[in-house]
Amino acid sequence: DAGVTQSPTHLIKTRGQHVTLRCSPISGHKSVSWYQQVLGQGPQFIFQYYEKEERGRGNFPDRFSARQFPNYSSELNVNALLLGDSALYLCASSRPTSGGQDTQYFGPGTRLTVL
Amino acid sequence: AQSVAQPEDQVNVAEGNPLTVKCTYSVSGNPYLFWYVQYPNRGLQFLLKYITGDNLVKGSYGFEAEFNKSQTSFHLKKPSALVSDSALYFCAVRDVVGYSTLTFGKGTMLLVSP
Numbered sequence: 001d002a003g004v005t006q007s008p009t010h011l012i013k014t015r016g017q018h019v020t021l022r023c024s025p026i027s028g029h030k031s032v033s034w035y036q037q038v039l040g041q042g043p044q045f046i047f048q049y050y051e052k053e054e055r056g057r058g059n060f061p062d063r064f065s066a067r068q069f070p071n072y073s074s075e076l077n078v079n080a081l082l083l084g085d086s087a088l089y090l091c092a093s094s095r096p097t098s099g100g101q102d103t104q105y106f107g108p109g110t111r112l113t114v115l
Numbered sequence: 116a117q118s119v120a121q122p123e124d125q126v127n128v129a130e131g132n133p134l135t136v137k138c139t140y141s142v143s144g145n146p147y148l149f150w151y152v153q154y155p156n157r158g159l160q161f162l163l164k165y166i167t168g169d170n171l172v173k174g175s176y177g178f179e180a181e182f183n184k185s186q187t188s189f190h191l192k193k194p195s196a197l198v199s200d201s202a203l204y205f206c207a208v209r210d211v212v213g214y215s216t217l218t219f220g221k222g223t224m225l226l227v228s229p
Contacts (some may be wrong), residue, residue: 004158033216042119042205042219043159056216090158101147101166104217106158 002026004093004107012113013081021076021110025093031055032074033104034066035090043090049074050096078112086114117142117210121220128196129228136191136223138206147209148189149217150180152202159205165189176200196227 005024013019025032031050035043045058049068063079072093078085088111092104118141128134140146147166151159163174170182180191189206203224207217 006158040221042207042221043217045216045218048216058216092159103149103161103164105161106151108158111156 006091006107010111014115017081018079023091024073029093029095031094031096033092034076037088081114117218119208119220121223123223125224127226134193134196136204138189140208142210149207150191151205154202198227201227
């Protein structure tokens with residue numbers, strides 16, 4: 001089976017612009033999570049979606065939004081880009097189990113550079 | 116709030132020697148614990164996880180981790196390091212109580228010299 005896929009691989013934007021990142025989960029996985037990884041840091045949780053519903057949101061401003069589609073793919077949108085938004089954006093999918101024992105599998109990420 | 120500490124920014128080991136990458140955690144309830152590895156310009160790759168049961172967890176590529184509840188630790192180990200093990204390693208925790216997401220440590224760079 002194919003793993004988690006993300007597009008685009010790299011993206012360069014200027015301050016104030018808007019960006020949309022895309023993620024396709026592993027077949028059969030209904031939950032998608034988004035993380036931001038700044039250079040030299042561990043991934044930080046942004047959003048989690050399950051069955052098209054938002055299940056959790058990290059400590060990120062309202063400029064960040066996301067959605068999940070009926071085929072379980074997902075988009076992350078960031079408005080009014082700031083230099084500090086430059087990071088690797090990771091998508092992870094999982095097959096949720098009772099009690100939260102599921103393993104999240106990560107895609108290769110989208111490298112966003114804001115100039 | 117849940118948190119993870121990886122006290123070492125970098126671990127250096129010679130090929131063939133045993134390696135340990137340290138991780139301690141803090142959660143309000145019982146933890147689910149994970150190790151991931153990241154190679155340059157790549158996403159995170161799952162290595163192993165602790166849910167319950169045996170405190171010694173075996174994972175991919177010969178890695179294992181030992182859960183120690185009293186010391187709130189989950190150290191990653193391998194009996195014999197390979198040069199190809201050189202990468203960035205992340206420990207992550209999820210609290211069993213209620214719904215929660217993964218919280219990651221800042222990562223430890225493992226360098227294995229020939």
